[in-house]
Amino acid sequence: MAGSAYKPVVLVCGKTGAGKTSLIQAVTGTDVVPDSAIGESGRPETRGFSVYETEVATFVDAEGMEPGRETVDEYRKFLMGELVGRISSGATDAIVTAVWYCIDGSGARVQSADKELVSAFGDKTVLVVTKCETMRKSQFETMGKALASLMPDDRVIMVSSVTKAGLCKLVDRTHVLAVLNSPEAQKRTFEAEWNGYYASRQRRWRTACDEEADSYIRWGAGRSFAIALPCVVPLSDMIPLSLNEAYMIMRIGSVYGETVGKNVIGMITGVAAGSFFGKFVATMLPPGFKSVVAASVTYGLGKAAKAYFSSGKKLSKNALREEFLKAKKEGKSRKWKAIEAAEE
16 A cells, blocks of 8 residues: 555653553554563563554654652653654654553553653653453542543543454544544545545454344343342342443443443433333342343343444433333343442
C-alpha cells in the first residue's frame, strides 16, 4: 500500500510495567512489535524511545517512569523533550498527534504522579487503563472514582492487550485526534488508508469483545441463579442480586473500553424497569422458581448492557428496554446452573 503523506504520531508513556509495548503490539501486530521488545514480569525493556512504524501511524514507545529512580518532573522533562524536539525539527510528520498515558489497571491506583503527567499534555491525552481483564470488583470501583475527576469519559479507555477489550474505542479515539490534526488536502486519503488498515482488525476485535461480553452475561446470570436458590427469606437476596448485576455491567462495559459509574448502572437498570420488579417478585417465589426469574432478569440486563456499550452508548432508552425484555424472555427458557463467585 502506498503510504499517505500524512501519518499521525502517537506517544505511548506511563510507569514501567503498565503494558505500553504490549499495547502497541496489540494494535499493530507482531510483525511491527516483536515479542522480544516486551519486558517480562514488569521488567523494563524499552530504554529511551523506540519507534514503531505502520502504514498509517507512527508509535513512539517511551521508556517507563520508575518511581524511586526518577521524579515526576524528570520524567515530564524527558517526555516534553521528545515532543519539543519533534516540533523543532520542522517536519510536520514528526509532530505528536496523540498521547496514550497508560495506567496499570491491576494496580487499581491513580497516584498524584499520574495526575500531573496526564495534565501535561492537554487535549492530546488519552488515558488508557491497561490489563482490565485482571481487575476485580473493588478495583473497578476504586479506579472509576479516581478517573471520574481526572478526564472526560470519552478520553478514558479500558483496554486489554490479551482479550482485545477496548482496542476499537482506543483506535477510534486516536483516529478522531488524527483527523483533527491532518492537513485539509490530505484528509480523504488519510481516512481511506486508516480505515483500510484497521477495518479487518476491528472486526476481529469486536467479535472477541462480543464473545467475552456474552461470557460475563452467562456468568452474571448463573451467579444470580446461585444467589437466589438457597434464599428462603423474602427480600433477603435483593442486595446481593443488585450487587451482582452492577459488577456484571461494569465488566461488560470494560470489554468495550468503558469505565462504568453508578450513574450508568442506574440508567441501565432503571430503563430496564423490570429489573427491580423482577428481583422483587423473585424473592417472593419458592426457591426453584425464583432462581430462574432472578437469572432471566440478570440475563436481560446483561444483554441490554452489551447492546448499549457496543453501540458506543448511543442506544436509545426505548431500544435498551426492548433489548432487556427480549433477552429476559429468552432467559426464562434457558436451563441455568448455579455459578459460584470467582474472586472479586
